[in-house]
Amino acid sequence: MKNKILKTSAITVFIILLSFVIYVNKVNAQASRINLSISPPVTYMSIKPGEEQTYQIRVENLGDSTLEITPSLLDFDADNKTGQPIVKQTGTFKYIRINDGLSSFGESFYLEPKQKKAIPITVDIPRSEQEEEYAMTVFFTFKNKTDEKQKDSQAKVAGTVGSNLILLVTRNNLDRGNIIVKNITSMPTIDSFMPIRFTALAENIGKNATPASGSAKISNWQNREIAEFEIHPDMILANSSRELREKDFLSNEFRFKKPFLLGIYRISIELNKNSSPNSDVFVLNKTIVALPFSIILLPLSGIILYSGYRVILKKTNPRKKEVNETDQIK
Amino acid sequence: MNNKAKKIIGLYSALVFIFLASYPVWADRLESDSYVVTFGNFNVTSGEKSSASYNVTDTVGQVANGPYGAYGSSTYFVGGGFQYIYQIDSFAFTISDVSVELGEIIPNTHSSASHDLTITSRGAGGYIIYAYEDHPLRHTNNSTDIPDTACDAASCTISNAEVWTNTSIPGFGFNMTGNDVPSDFTDSTYFRPFADDESGDPMQIVMSSSNIANARTSTVTYKAGVDVTQSSGNYQTNISYVAVPGY
Numbered sequence: 001m002k003n004k005i006l007k008t009s010a011i012t013v014f015i016i017l018l019s020f021v022i023y024v025n026k027v028n029a030q031a032s033r034i035n036l037s038i039s040p041p042v043t044y045m046s047i048k049p050g051e052e053q054t055y056q057i058r059v060e061n062l063g064d065s066t067l068e069i070t071p072s073l074l075d076f077d078a079d080n081k082t083g084q085p086i087v088k089q090t091g092t093f094k095y096i097r098i099n100d101g102l103s104s105f106g107e108s109f110y111l112e113p114k115q116k117k118a119i120p121i122t123v124d125i126p127r128s129e130q131e132e133e134y135a136m137t138v139f140f141t142f143k144n145k146t147d148e149k150q151k152d153s154q155a156k157v158a159g160t161v162g163s164n165l166i167l168l169v170t171r172n173n174l175d176r177g178n179i180i181v182k183n184i185t186s187m188p189t190i191d192s193f194m195p196i197r198f199t200a201l202a203e204n205i206g207k208n209a210t211p212a213s214g215s216a217k218i219s220n221w222q223n224r225e226i227a228e229f230e231i232h233p234d235m236i237l238a239n240s241s242r243e244l245r246e247k248d249f250l251s252n253e254f255r256f257k258k259p260f261l262l263g264i265y266r267i268s269i270e271l272n273k274n275s276s277p278n279s280d281v282f283v284l285n286k287t288i289v290a291l292p293f294s295i296i297l298l299p300l301s302g303i304i305l306y307s308g309y310r311v312i313l314k315k316t317n318p319r320k321k322e323v324n325e326t327d328q329i330k
Numbered sequence: 331m332n333n334k335a336k337k338i339i340g341l342y343s344a345l346v347f348i349f350l351a352s353y354p355v356w357a358d359r360l361e362s363d364s365y366v367v368t369f370g371n372f373n374v375t376s377g378e379k380s381s382a383s384y385n386v387t388d389t390v391g392q393v394a395n396g397p398y399g400a401y402g403s404s405t406y407f408v409g410g411g412f413q414y415i416y417q418i419d420s421f422a423f424t425i426s427d428v429s430v431e432l433g434e435i436i437p438n439t440h441s442s443a444s445h446d447l448t449i450t451s452r453g454a455g456g457y458i459i460y461a462y463e464d465h466p467l468r469h470t471n472n473s474t475d476i477p478d479t480a481c482d483a484a485s486c487t488i489s490n491a492e493v494w495t496n497t498s499i500p501g502f503g504f505n506m507t508g509n510d511v512p513s514d515f516t517d518s519t520y521f522r523p524f525a526d527d528e529s530g531d532p533m534q535i536v537m538s539s540s541n542i543a544n545a546r547t548s549t550v551t552y553k554a555g556v557d558v559t560q561s562s563g564n565y566q567t568n569i570s571y572v573a574v575p576g577y
Contacts (some may be wrong), residue, residue: 008339032429037422041453041575062422076574082540083576084458087533137574144428154467154565155430155552157445160572161423232454235577250454250541 035062036069036142038163044209044235046168050127054099056118057163059140061111066145070108071098071119075136076164078240081201082252085137085164093134093167095124110145123167131170133208133238137162166237168208177210177274179203179236181244181284184267192292195257196227200244200269200284204236211235212244214271214281218256221263227256231271244269261290419452423459423573430552430569435476437558438497444551446508447536447571449543455576456540460533462572463524467502467554467565474561476554478523479503488534491520500557502567508548510539521553524569533572540576 037060047053061067075092076085091105099122103109111117121138143158170176179202186198202212211233218227229246236242243252254267267286272279427445435441451457467476479486479494479501486492486503491514494503503521506512512535514520525531537548554565 005335005339009342012342032427033424034428035422035424037420039420041419041421041451042455042577058420060420062424083455084538084540085574085577087460087572087574089532135577139572141570153429153431154554155432155463155567155569157425157428157430157569157571159423159425160570161421162572162574163421164575164577166577234455237577252540 032065032144033063034065034067034142034144034159036060036067036140036159036161037062038140038161040163042164042166044166044168045123046170046173046208047123047125048171049125049129049131049169052122052124054120054122056120057138058116058118059111060116061113061142064113066113067111067142068108068145069111070141071103071105072139072141073105073136074139075134078135078237078242080241081243083234083242085135085162087137087162091136093136095126095129096136096165097122097124111142121165125169129169131207132168134167134169135164135237136167137164166209166235170208175210175274175276175279176207177204177236177238178206179210179212179271179273180205180282181269181271182241184269184284184286186267186286186288189289189291189293190261191294192261192290193259193294194261194290195255196261196265196267196288196290197253197255198267198286199252199254201241202236202244202271203241204238206274207238209235209237210274212242212271213275214269216244216246216254217268217270219266219268221265223266226258226265229254244271260292262292264289420450421453421457421573421575422450423571424448425571432552432554435554435556435565437556437560440497440553440555442551442553444549446547446549448545448547449537449573450545451543451575453575454542457538457543457576458535458574459537460572460574461504461524461536462527462531462533462570464568464570465526465528467567469561470564470566476500476502476556476560476565478526479521479553479555480523481521486520486522488523488525488531489514491515491522493519494521494553495519497555498557500555500560502552502554505551505553506536506548507551509546510537510543511548512536518551536571 039058039060043055043057045053045055059069073091073093073096075088075090077088079086098104099120103119109117139160139162141158141160143156182201182203184198184200186196190196196218198216200216204210212231213233214231216229216231217225219225230248232245232247232250234242234245245252246254265288267288268283269285270281270283273282425445425447430443430445432441432443447459449457449459463478465475466478469475477500479499481492481494481501481503482496482499483492486494491505491512494501501523503523505518505521506515507518514522522534525534536550537546539546
């Protein structure tokens, strides 16, 4: 019986040791993985000249190793289409600093696994500063604090995540965004069996970022509305363009399908110029024509094909021609 | 075996099982310097529903929800209700391995290594990931470089991938597969050189989407090859991936 107890105990101890070894190996295997999360991804701030404001960016190390994190600041431009920033190689905005008394842009700090840190960012605008909107990204470059494996590797990899800041320096709190619809892109004529498809590009010619709000409508020749799409409230930065998206599917292509379309249709985009309650509405229309090309073209192409076939047949069958000529001689 | 011994072994096994099966559960107190959430929110239903192609959030039956004020037109903006939690969501970027080990590179053969990039961006503005290298793969004594690849037809660039399978053509480049990668990476034989920061190349886009990204993952495969004239030794560079959220 003693032997049995000893055997059972030995097996149990073996299982515990095995589990421990598997656990340790699992941790080691993940040591080179790095994962950083930031919040919020985008901050919109408006500030008066002579004022100071602070907001926080929270960074969290979601990986299993200590990270060395270096904050930096770069400007960005709008891509004038999708709302994705085109990051510049310089940071020109001077009145911004990390305000925790410990770190600053360009200086590294460490973050343990699963640890969070709130980074206070202070914007301090001199009284003499002009009214303007600035678009910039606060970056956090992160890499493993120590990684023996990395020393011998050919390419050492580092990650960087950004948190965008769209800062409006303004003397009052009026929304001076001014959105217009630059163009509606669609085929001028479509087949009756095809859907109406179009895209629209909006431009903000105002002084500050403002959300697109309004709708796209399609009316038939009787001026009866047959479709309406709500516009997704994407932000359009000052002096930039952005493709409008319909709210339900977040698609930049507006699409209306009916079994059969015929006649003149009007696409109409109505956008509020800004988000203030009494905002004017900008309207742009485009007319398209739906005709049953496939119905017309199908018999037409049949006639053309048949005629072509007859011509080829005539050319490649000279015997018949010869017979005719012989008949004439007779 | 008597009953007492059986009981001891049984109890011991149960304790071992509990020890192995136990898993830590983390609870968090919802607080910051300015608030503490001590009570939840009453609603009929709420939450986040998603598939591979969409994310939907909803809150039904909540009292006092809605936006109060507006950015730009008033001095404050309050997003009241659970729904606005999603607007202040996080932006997370994971690199599965920070060491690219191509091993010993033998002349007229290609060596490769790969890792994954994963991005989660709940904002409807999407995201963009750029890449660049500090400089081409450089000998640790700074004497010589392995040049960035120009691919088989000497036609690939930092913004256009081309076929690179000829092992007699040396160089260093990368291929991408997976979600939201540039369309010029037609298959695993298509490569691009990295944007060279030292030469003043602009950063190159390697992943992008204008929609919500829920753990979108791509695989980067690095490849290097040398010819017989290449000096032996260790070659290294730094590769950076820059993830930026849309606005």
